[in-house]
Amino acid sequence: MSTLNISLKDFVDNRNDSISLKIYDSTSYSLLAIKEILQTYNNEGFDNVDYFDFSKDKKIEDLIALFNTYPYMASYRYVIISGINEKDSEIIDKITNYLLNPMKTTKHIFILANNKIDLVTQHVLTEDDSEEATIKFIKGKINESNIKLSERNINKLANTTTNKLSIISYINKIKLLEESNLVTENIIDELLGDQKREIFKETYELINYINDKNLDACLLEIQKTKFKENIFLEISRLTWRFRTYLKIKSLKKASLSNEEIIKATKVSKYQYKYFDNETKRKSMDEILNALRELKKVDSLLKTTDLGHENIIFQLFMKLCKN
Structure with a gap:
């Protein structure tokens, strides 16, 4: 049964033995976030990271073969899957059957556009565009960037947009100004x-x-x-x-x-x-x-x-x- 009690960072951590996660995200942000987290927290090396996009390659056999590939000199292989459409019933059925007994040395991350695509995974992350979640995201990015932003402006930014890519763009501008002592x-x-x-x-x-x-x-x-x-x-x-x-x-x-x-x-x-x-x-x-x-x-x-x-x-x- 899917649960909501894991972060992307914790899932990627090779000390965590969870191996399947679905992310409901209709934007490009999750794929960028996964790449960023793997670069920061993955100790296994990029020889063991694969991306499979069904909007480009519809061969489910290629994906299953990738799932069943042992990692190279590491604990886990990370496979990130995107581009599955709710009409891809045969693909969904074959992935569902595979997930009944998945490769234990592969961490499977499915990025799904909406919850009409129902794959049974150990964990699930969903888009949350509430003001509270947006503020939490902004504060996290501010801490990562080591910049200062008042509560008033954090709230103002959260009310301006919930688009994570727009928020990151704004924070990057602030960081550049701070580095130039112009802020x-x-x-x-x-x-x-x-x-x-x-x-x-x-x-x-x-x-x-x-x-x-x-x-x-x-x-x-x-x-x-x-x-x-x-x-x-x-x-x-x-x-x-x-x-x-x-x-x-x-x-x-x-x-x-x-x-x-x-x-x-x-x-x-x-x-x-x-x-x-x-x-x-x-x-x-x-x-x-x-x-x-x-x-x-x-x-x-x-x-x-x-x-x-x-x-x-x-x-x-x-x-x-x-």
């Missing part, structure tokens, strides 16, 4: 304001061009901003926006009021009028196709050596055709 409360306040505007405004301009099916304007906007430098963050922002469209479209179909939708989607009343107008311009198929393309790009960026320029061009060419 003040006023600058921190300005950065928080910039963070909020950046999350909404820059994506808003780009999304307008996508909705207008203006590929040239999209490519120009990418050149003007830091899209390529912060590519995982930017893909995460676009994905969040299209997921919000999907929620609004679904909730409207269920006849919920605007007030109920605002509460469910956690966007401000000011932002909602823009989201509502943007959602009206897109069909459900267009939204779902965009989410599929964004997911595919996220996978390509992590698992291939293809140039980012080409991947970005192909993405926006498809988004502008939707």
Whole structure:
């Protein structure tokens, strides 16, 4: 039976004999967090770390063979699995059967987009975007970065965004300013304001061009901003926006009021009028196709050596055709 009583750090620790964990995460953050934790706390070496993405390789036999591979001069092999879709019933059944008697020297980490994919593991971690969890995450990252941030600004940042990649980006900016002896409360306040505007405004301009099916304007906007430098963050922002469209479209179909939708989607009343107008311009198929393309790009960026320029061009060419 799955439990909620283990952290990713404790699971990775080779002194812990737990061998199966599922993480429910619809963003890119968990994969980045796993890589970071393995680099920091894994004493087994990277010869024993493997990543398997089902959006790239659907051969379940290859994964089972990987599971059953003994670690090289170490206690454990770590296998991180992503890209499983709820429609992949045969894959899910074979993994479920395997997990009845798994390899005891393999630590299995499954990153799943939602809880419709039900694999029985010893442990489970779920996304928690509550204010309390966000504040805890911010404080943890502040301690890791060895920077100072007042309680007021921690709470302000938690109310600005729950996106972990955005939070890390903000904290990295503060760290750079501290290292240059340039940080003040006023600058921190300005950065928080910039963070909020950046999350909404820059994506808003780009999304307008996508909705207008203006590929040239999209490519120009990418050149003007830091899209390529912060590519995982930017893909995460676009994905969040299209997921919000999907929620609004679904909730409207269920006849919920605007007030109920605002509460469910956690966007401000000011932002909602823009989201509502943007959602009206897109069909459900267009939204779902965009989410599929964004997911595919996220996978390509992590698992291939293809140039980012080409991947970005192909993405926006498809988004502008939707």
